[in-house]
Each structure stands twice: as structure tokens, then as C-alpha cells.
Amino acid sequence: xxxxxxxxxxxxxxxxxxxxxxxxxxxxxxxxxxxxxxxxxxxxxxxxxxxxxxxxxxxxxxxxxxxxxxxxxxxxxxxxxxxxxxxxxxxxxxxxxxxxxxxxxxxxxxxxxxxxxxxxxxxxxxxxxxxxxxxxxxxxxxxxxxxxxxxxxxxxxxxxxxxxxxxxxxxxxxxxxxxxxxxxxxxxxxxxxxxxxxxxxxxxxxxxxxxxxxxxxxxxxxxxxxxxxxxxxxxxxxxxxxxxxxxxxxxxxxxxxxxxxxxxxxxxxxxxxxxxxxxxxxxxxxxxxx
Ligand SMILES: [Zn+2]
Numbered sequence: 001x002x003x004x005x006x007x008x009x010x011x012x013x014x015x016x017x018x019x020x021x022x023x024x025x026x027x028x029x030x031x032x033x034x035x036x037x038x039x040x041x042x043x044x045x046x047x048x049x050x051x052x053x054x055x056x057x058x059x060x061x062x063x064x065x066x067x068x069x070x071x072x073x074x075x076x077x078x079x080x081x082x083x084x085x086x087x088x089x090x091x092x093x094x095x096x097x098x099x100x101x102x103x104x105x106x107x108x109x110x111x112x113x114x115x116x117x118x119x120x121x122x123x124x125x126x127x128x129x130x131x132x133x134x135x136x137x138x139x140x141x142x143x144x145x146x147x148x149x150x151x152x153x154x155x156x157x158x159x160x161x162x163x164x165x166x167x168x169x170x171x172x173x174x175x176x177x178x179x180x181x182x183x184x185x186x187x188x189x190x191x192x193x194x195x196x197x198x199x200x201x202x203x204x205x206x207x208x209x210x211x212x213x214x215x216x217x218x219x220x221x222x223x224x225x226x227x228x229x230x231x232x233x234x235x236x237x238x239x240x241x242x243x244x245x246x247x248x249x250x251x252x253x254x255x256x257x258x259x260x261x262x263x264x265x266x267x268x269x270x271x272x273x274x275x276x277x278x279x280x281x282x283x284x285x286x287x288x289x290x
Pocket of ligand 1: 114115116117118211212213
């Protein structure tokens, strides 16, 4: 029911956008849902977005079929942590319907599926850029989103034949990085926080300090700015695919043999060395020597 309503709301949004009425709608949701939760959930549709982008990218208008078409489904990728280093480990994966503690995710957002990778870490832990890139978005989503930033990575910066975006959420504070700022792989860009989780039904008053890492990709460097960044004609990407390397497409990853779905994570060590040498993408936390 919710899905059908979401599709309907999306269709109305597109119609209004085509009619040029999109900017007059303000921040109130078309579907009458509360604003703020999960970022720009209720932001009006944008004329530049393909219709199925709305069902795939707006958390509260989620349409599972649109999500699937845009790569938002479980790929089966699992991390293989380095034997020679101790890395902070993920506990909730892409498209999981449960949180790290095993509880069911709220179906209010993306139909209950997880849009990224959760890595619990003590508050204040430095987060590093997974690849060279440019700061293209900074936002404070309220609700479950908290404070977040988005980097855009050119194809030559990651080795993927596409423009890749990485989003880092629940940050302790807004990083002091201007839009357009170039960052280097392994550079500290933010600190782990629990913004957006405190007082939520899921995490309670104490909140949950963790990094939520999202990844998307698209054929062009164009994106829709606004409260929530959306790559134009973009696709969801299992964040673990970043570290495994191409392909980026969930449908291609899903078909890989099981052994190919467990790829060792490249990382930056406490001594500053990148392992393996020459890697263009690293785990978002520095790993300590064992
Ligand atoms: Zn998450």
C-alpha cells in the first residue's frame, strides 16, 4: 500500500515538475509525510530526475522495483579483513533489512532496506576519504540522517569506469571542508558521531556512534543538488564493491562466483602505508598493525 502511494506521489511530483511547479512546493512532502527524517525525504521531485529515480532514491517514496532497477539490492559481497592489520568492522550491510544489533529496520525508509554499510566506532574516531575526490555536498538531514558529506570521485580516481559518489553520515560535527575542496585518499575528512540516531526509535536516547557509508555511481559527473544529493541517472552501489573494485553494478556482482564475492579490503595503515601498494580505494578507517 505504502509502495503504491509512494509511486503515485512520485508520479504527481514528476507531473508538477514538468508543469514547472516544482520550486513552489516548498519543503512539505507531497505525500503528507513528515519532513526531515532521513534527510530530504519529502523534498519535491525534480524535473531532471527520471521517474524511476524517485522511487529508487527518495527514502519515503521507496518503490522496491525502482530500487532494484537502480541497483539497490543485496549483492552477496562480504568483507575479507586483512590478516596483518586490525580494522574497524562493519555490522550491517548494503540492502540488509536488519540493523547491526539484529533488529528489523523501519519500513518507513527505503522499504526497510539499508542504503549503505554501517561501521560502529567510538565517537570522534577519524574517518578517511576512501579515494581521491571532491567535496560536492554537505548536509544535515535530521531524522536518521544526521550530519553528512558527499565526495565525488572521477573515474581515474577510483579505477571504476564511472563517476562514483561516497557519502559519510552520522558525523560528530560538520567537517570544515568547503564545497569543491579536493581531498586525498586516506585524508581525514570527518569524525564519527551519532547525529541523526539520538532519540530515534531504533537507537534510543544514547544514539549509536557509527559511520554509515553510502556509494552511488553514474555515467556523468552531473548530480542533482538540494538537501539530498542524487547523481543524475545514477545507481546505487554496494559500498563493499568500492573496495573489491569493478564491476560497480549490483546485477553483475550478484552473478559473481561466491569466492569472488569475498575480496580483501585495501586499507591505509597507521604508518601511512597503503596496502596493497597502488590501491586507489581504501577502507574509511585507518587500520592498526596486529
Ligand atoms: Zn546505516
